Amino acid sequence: MNSRRRILEVMRTVLAIAIALGLALVAVFFVSKNPGEALSYFLIGPVNSVRHVGNVIELMIPLVFTGLSVAVMFSAKQFNLGSEGGFFIGAITASAIAIKLGLPPIFHPIVAIGAGGLAGMIFCGIPGILKVKWGSSELVSSLMFNYIALFFGLWLINYFLRDVNAGAMVSYSFSKSALLPKLFAGTRVSVGFIAAVAFVVLSVLLMFRTRWGYQIRVTGVNGNFARYSGIGTGRVVIYSQLIGGLLAGIGGSIETLGMYTRFSWQSLPGYGMDGVIVAILARNNPLYVPVAAFFLAYLRIGADLMSRYSDVPNELVALIQGVMIILIAASSFLSKYRHRLVYEEATRLEAIPGGGLK
Amino acid sequence: MNEFFKAVINAEFGYSVLRVTTPILFATLGALISDKAGVMNIALEGIMLVSALAGVVFSAWTGSAGMGLLAAIAAGALVGLALAYCALNLKTDIILSGVAINLMASGGTVFLLYLVAGDKGISSSLHSKILPKLDIPGLSAIPGLGTIFSGQNVLTYVAFLSVIAIAIFLYRTPMGLRIRAVGENPNAADSVGISVKRTRYLAIVLSGVLAGMGGAYMSMGYVSWFSKNMTAGRGFIALAAEAMGGATPLGSVLTSLLFGFFDALSNTLQLLKIPSEFVNMIPYAATVVGLVTYTIRKTSRERALLARGVSAEAAKGKGA
Numbered sequence: 299m300n301s302r303r304r305i306l307e308v309m310r311t312v313l314a315i316a317i318a319l320g321l322a323l324v325a326v327f328f329v330s331k332n333p334g335e336a337l338s339y340f341l342i343g344p345v346n347s348v349r350h351v352g353n354v355i356e357l358m359i360p361l362v363f364t365g366l367s368v369a370v371m372f373s374a375k376q377f378n379l380g381s382e383g384g385f386f387i388g389a390i391t392a393s394a395i396a397i398k399l400g401l402p403p404i405f406h407p408i409v410a411i412g413a414g415g416l417a418g419m420i421f422c423g424i425p426g427i428l429k430v431k432w433g434s435s436e437l438v439s440s441l442m443f444n445y446i447a448l449f450f451g452l453w454l455i456n457y458f459l460r461d462v463n464a465g466a467m468v469s470y471s472f473s474k475s476a477l478l479p480k481l482f483a484g485t486r487v488s489v490g491f492i493a494a495v496a497f498v499v500l501s502v503l504l505m506f507r508t509r510w511g512y513q514i515r516v517t518g519v520n521g522n523f524a525r526y527s528g529i530g531t532g533r534v535v536i537y538s539q540l541i542g543g544l545l546a547g548i549g550g551s552i553e554t555l556g557m558y559t560r561f562s563w564q565s566l567p568g569y570g571m572d573g574v575i576v577a578i579l580a581r582n583n584p585l586y587v588p589v590a591a592f593f594l595a596y597l598r599i600g601a602d603l604m605s606r607y608s609d610v611p612n613e614l615v616a617l618i619q620g621v622m623i624i625l626i627a628a629s630s631f632l633s634k635y636r637h638r639l640v641y642e643e644a645t646r647l648e649a650i651p652g653g654g655l656k
Numbered sequence: 657m658n659e660f661f662k663a664v665i666n667a668e669f670g671y672s673v674l675r676v677t678t679p680i681l682f683a684t685l686g687a688l689i690s691d692k693a694g695v696m697n698i699a700l701e702g703i704m705l706v707s708a709l710a711g712v713v714f715s716a717w718t719g720s721a722g723m724g725l726l727a728a729i730a731a732g733a734l735v736g737l738a739l740a741y742c743a744l745n746l747k748t749d750i751i752l753s754g755v756a757i758n759l760m761a762s763g764g765t766v767f768l769l770y771l772v773a774g775d776k777g778i779s780s781s782l783h784s785k786i787l788p789k790l791d792i793p794g795l796s797a798i799p800g801l802g803t804i805f806s807g808q809n810v811l812t813y814v815a816f817l818s819v820i821a822i823a824i825f826l827y828r829t830p831m832g833l834r835i836r837a838v839g840e841n842p843n844a845a846d847s848v849g850i851s852v853k854r855t856r857y858l859a860i861v862l863s864g865v866l867a868g869m870g871g872a873y874m875s876m877g878y879v880s881w882f883s884k885n886m887t888a889g890r891g892f893i894a895l896a897a898e899a900m901g902g903a904t905p906l907g908s909v910l911t912s913l914l915f916g917f918f919d920a921l922s923n924t925l926q927l928l929k930i931p932s933e934f935v936n937m938i939p940y941a942a943t944v945v946g947l948v949t950y951t952i953r954k955t956s957r958e959r960a961l962l963a964r965g966v967s968a969e970a971a972k973g974k975g976a
Contacts, residue, residue: 329771377751432951435899437698437751439947441892445940453933574755611770616763623756628746 303639310632314625318618325617329610336608343603344596352485354595356557361591362494363549364573366501369582371542373505374535375518378425380440381546382570383447384418388547389554390451391417393469393561396476397459406476411551418547419540421447426539430532448566455561469561478556488556497545501584514538546570578623663924667803672923677916678812679878682870683894684908685822686863691903692826693859694839698754699739700867701891702761707732707871709765712784712882713772721785725872732868733861740860744853766884779882786880787811809877811869823905835859889940896943900950918942
């Protein structure tokens with residue numbers, strides 16, 4: 299892709315976001331009695347105090363992990379929506395280890411996060427294996443497994459780890475040694491932020507600098523081509539789902555140990571589905587995942603502040619997300635310009651003696 | 657164990673199987689009709705949710721359950737139209753379009769519910785209506801059978817009659833033939849002058865209408881209110897049911913009944929001393945087991961055909 303086409307892709311994304319936000323603003327004007335105030339909370343609220351900026355970064359961390367997870371799985375053209383369950387199961391596993399095992403400080407969270415990652419990996423691998431072996435739709439099976447993960451996880455918490463003296467449906471407290479230390483005073487941002495940055499770098503290296511990453515991308519773009527050029531696409535599909543699950547599980551573990559002192563979710567937290575939005579915004583490119591995650595986190599925190607201090611419910615974000623996904627994934631959105639660029643490029647190459655493409 | 661059989665083997669349980677099968681059956685028929693046109697409609701879940709809300713809101717505003725039903729059907733058709741526009745005009749991947757619509761439906765219904773009912777969880781402040789139950793004269797007098805089949809919600813009968821209507825539509829009308837042709841081979845259909853786009857539009861909108869009726873049943877029959885994410889994955893279970901039913905009307909009814917059975921089982925077993933988490937898991941676990949069993953059988957049949965020398969292309973059916 300040459301630079302002009304890359305610019306066009308960026309333009310497409312920006313325009314899609316602008317249209318989605320524009321629609322949301324119209325909705326606010328219809329719904330709110332004081333739209334100016336509501337909008338200022340929505341758009342400026344997330345940066346008007348250190349605590350709010352902290353909230354954005356806190357929310358960004360799980361979104362980076364599930365965004366990476368979905369990006370890797372979707373890169374192999376597998377619509378595995380198991381990041382949601384993988385994140386949840388990872389969080390449960392990490393909680394169990396944080397409660398039950400007694401380990402020295404630095405090792406404890408590492409073991410817990412590693413185990414959580416492994417749990418997520420197995421979880422997302424199953425739909426991949428079922429798809430490769432028998433052609434069972436990974437989309438349907440992963441959605442069903444998400445519900446199974448939810449109920450299985452709740453059973454583990456309620457029957458083995460529940461603190462009956464806590465007054466609510468929560469687990470025992472995690473050992474102090476398992477908690478992730480905070481990174482910035484005055485916020486809840488933990489060292490998980492550094493881990494998120496590290497995993498972005500690792501994912502970029504994996505996808506663009508290793509044979510595995512190359513095979514995943516080729517399989518995703520054209521499965522037949524990959525097969526004819528000798529890539530075992532079945533194996534590629536499975537390990538891409540395993541890696542995606544690993545990332546989701548690690549994300550769930552870090553979220554739990556970085557943000558909470560007990561396990562308290564009674565339903566799926568939704569970060570896996572948010573990961574789909576992040577991955578689509580980032581065009582499945584791990585390098586853009588942090589940008590997309592930041593943007594989504596900003597929208598969410600803005601919407602939360604707006605619904606807290608004005609009369610517009612925060613579910614407004616759902617409208618923005620849906621329109622963004624559709625427009626960004628729409629191949630005919632601004633396609634005229636793309637065709638023209640491709641055509642110009644082709645005629646320019648033809649004009650070079652010998653064709654220019656070697 | 658004894659308690660288990662007592663809970664399952666009786667006419668009331670049969671009644672509740674039909675009751676919980678109804679929304680799954682509507683959605684499965686919706687999945688069937690779009691699949692026949694070669695479109696995987698994963699937005700069924702979101703369509704049902706939107707229609708469920710539309711039914712409650714409009715029946716409360718107009719004071720008429722019938723108007724609520726009409727609004728739910730119209731809402732289903734509109735969301736179907738939106739899906740078709742995204743997939744066929746904007747050329748967004750159909751699965752991503754479906755994901756987007758499901759996300760919008762899940763948040764958007766809560767948004768609207770808050771504006772209309774002032775609550776983010778449930779519509780209890782609205783005085784919405786419910787669709788009537790029908791006592792079938794004669795049938796209701798027969799013990800056992802009467803308990804199972806009579807006194808169901810009017811939409812339950814509509815659902816089972818729709819199966820016949822859709823079978824006739826798909827296999828006995830020119831439009832149905834066109835839909836199937838477009839699904840089997842769009843290029844061939846196009847070459848004999850069938851508009852692939854228009855046919856798919858029709859199939860997706862019909863799919864939305866069916867899911868819309870399923871949504872109306874959820875909030876105006878199954879229960880008498882709308883609550884957040886009340887469809888609880890039924891739209892996705894329907895996709896599995898349709899695939900397992902071999903993409904036929906009869907197969908769709910049988911698999912819907914199977915999943916309805918497990919759904920009813922999970923409702924009934926709430927009363928026994930089994931951890932509720934496992935009971936809640938039953939419908940989803942049954943769906944995965946069903947889907948995988950079906951695909952294992954299908955691939956082994958294909959392999960057997962291959963071994964007998966039938967070409968790979970001929971043996972390979974459509975993916976599940």
